[in-house]
Amino acid sequence: MGEIVKTDAVIIGAGPVGLFAVFELGLLDIKAHVLDILPKAGGQCAELYPEKPIYDIPGFPTITGQGLVDNLMKQIEPFAPTFHYNQMVSSLEPVGSPEAPAFRVITEDGDVFDTKVVLIAAGGGSFQPKKPPIAGIDAYENTSVFYAVRKMEQFRGRRVLIVGGGDSALDWALNLQGVAERVTLMHRRDAFRAAPHSVNAMRELVREKKMDFVLGQVTGLKGEGGMLSHAIVRGEDGSTFDLACDAMLPFFGLTMKLGPIAQWGLNLHENLIPVDTEKFETNMPGIFAVGDINTYPGKLKLILSGFHEVALAAQRAHRYIYPDKKLTFQYTTSSSSLQKKLGVS
Amino acid sequence: MVQITFIDSTGQSRSVSADEGSTVMEAALRNSIPGIEAECGGACACATCHVYVDDAWVAKLPKAQPMEEDMLDFAFDVRTGSRLSCQIRITSEIDGLVVSTPERQG
Numbered sequence: 001m002g003e004i005v006k007t008d009a010v011i012i013g014a015g016p017v018g019l020f021a022v023f024e025l026g027l028l029d030i031k032a033h034v035l036d037i038l039p040k041a042g043g044q045c046a047e048l049y050p051e052k053p054i055y056d057i058p059g060f061p062t063i064t065g066q067g068l069v070d071n072l073m074k075q076i077e078p079f080a081p082t083f084h085y086n087q088m089v090s091s092l093e094p095v096g097s098p099e100a101p102a103f104r105v106i107t108e109d110g111d112v113f114d115t116k117v118v119l120i121a122a123g124g125g126s127f128q129p130k131k132p133p134i135a136g137i138d139a140y141e142n143t144s145v146f147y148a149v150r151k152m153e154q155f156r157g158r159r160v161l162i163v164g165g166g167d168s169a170l171d172w173a174l175n176l177q178g179v180a181e182r183v184t185l186m187h188r189r190d191a192f193r194a195a196p197h198s199v200n201a202m203r204e205l206v207r208e209k210k211m212d213f214v215l216g217q218v219t220g221l222k223g224e225g226g227m228l229s230h231a232i233v234r235g236e237d238g239s240t241f242d243l244a245c246d247a248m249l250p251f252f253g254l255t256m257k258l259g260p261i262a263q264w265g266l267n268l269h270e271n272l273i274p275v276d277t278e279k280f281e282t283n284m285p286g287i288f289a290v291g292d293i294n295t296y297p298g299k300l301k302l303i304l305s306g307f308h309e310v311a312l313a314a315q316r317a318h319r320y321i322y323p324d325k326k327l328t329f330q331y332t333t334s335s336s337s338l339q340k341k342l343g344v345s
Numbered sequence: 346m347v348q349i350t351f352i353d354s355t356g357q358s359r360s361v362s363a364d365e366g367s368t369v370m371e372a373a374l375r376n377s378i379p380g381i382e383a384e385c386g387g388a389c390a391c392a393t394c395h396v397y398v399d400d401a402w403v404a405k406l407p408k409a410q411p412m413e414e415d416m417l418d419f420a421f422d423v424r425t426g427s428r429l430s431c432q433i434r435i436t437s438e439i440d441g442l443v444v445s446t447p448e449r450q451g
Binding site for chain 1: 384385388390391392393414415418419421422423448449
């Protein structure tokens with residue numbers, strides 16, 4: 001366990017709503033740390049549809065997912081939030097009282113945050129690798145089947161089967177070539193949506209017989225005690241054969257899972273967190289849920305609804321963090337103190 | 346209105362009527378057809394609206410665009426008739442279309 005980070009607010013999720021929460025909290029002098037499981041800001045906007053135009057952001061007749069994220073990042077710059085990427089929050093424990101809430105937030109990597117309020121802006125949950133629906137795959141996970149590469153060395157001397165046709169599959173096929181005893185890349189078709197130079201490099205290695213490429217899909221696994229010995233493969237022509245391998249790395253993109261949120265003692269309704277519509281607070285005082293992850297009568301999963309929700313949640317958060325300060329409502333157009341915070345006065 | 350039939354992985358069949366111009370994915374969601382998740386909302390960005398088009402219909406549909414083929418790489422158990430239902434536009438030509446939904450969307 002490293003040093004404990006002390007902060008006013010922890011925002012879980014760096015999607016558009018989490019980012020705008022930084023702004024609304026910042027206007028009220030509330031400092032925030034933002035945690036996200038992805039390696040970058042933007043959530044679904046950046047991960048699922050960076051190039052797609054969005055047509056229902058007020059004031060923008062059209063803006064792409066990435067464009068919106070870039071603008072939000074610029075908008076919150078004056079508040080200098082601290083981002084912690086590649087971090088999944090594993091536990092959230094109340095350590096205060098309902099009147100003076102305080103929480104200890106711990107990530108999977110063991111980073112610890114002591115905070116007064118928490119805003120859960122986790123959208124559809126955390127992005128996690130898609131797991132292929134192969135019967136019995138669980139028995140091999142973390143011994144022979146891996147959805148990410150943490151240390152390349154663990155594959156030294158092993159016959160590695162990499163499945164997929166995107167950048168992750170190609171990048172790891174190339175990186176592990178030379179470390180693994182043998183790398184086999186398997187994909188359902190002889191076309192890739194990965195960077196052309198990676199595809200060319202892979203084809204060159206296959207030509208030189210330093211790597212194998214197999215057309216097909218994995219339908220089953222064989223091995224004893226979690227140690228993989230063969231993948232059962234359905235080839236392009238419909239035939240089935242065994243492919244000898246010691247490790248398999250499937251790369252089928254990401255999917256959203258609620259994840260550890262379910263264990264934090266929050267009321268849940270169909271994987272969503274019920275909140276009130278005055279403060280967007282959960283059943284645990286001091287924990288707010290905003291954006292797609294929350295639910296209330298009439299809820300619409302719109303980015304614009306999330307923006308509204310964080311503005312109101314911030315008002316309540318202010319009362320917890322500065323119980324003795326009176327909060328006067330101000331406009332950014334006319335308030336010199338707000339403009340000072342924004343660095344424009 | 347165009348008739349579309351969805352057959353789930355247990356073999357249960359459900360027929361719905363859909364407006365021309367919308368997509369097969371939208372028709373599924375509007376009618377609460379199980380087995381279609383459409384996580385990304387139709388942006389061809391997630392492969393969770395994967396369906397198997399009935400053999401008799403495969404050739405009658407416009408071919409998948411490269412973007413759809415790319416995204417199908419993220420789907421599981423891809424077969425000859427595999428398509429992303431958000432990319433199948435509903436026209437009068439596909440009246441009577443039959444698709445099956447996979448056991449799971451990933």
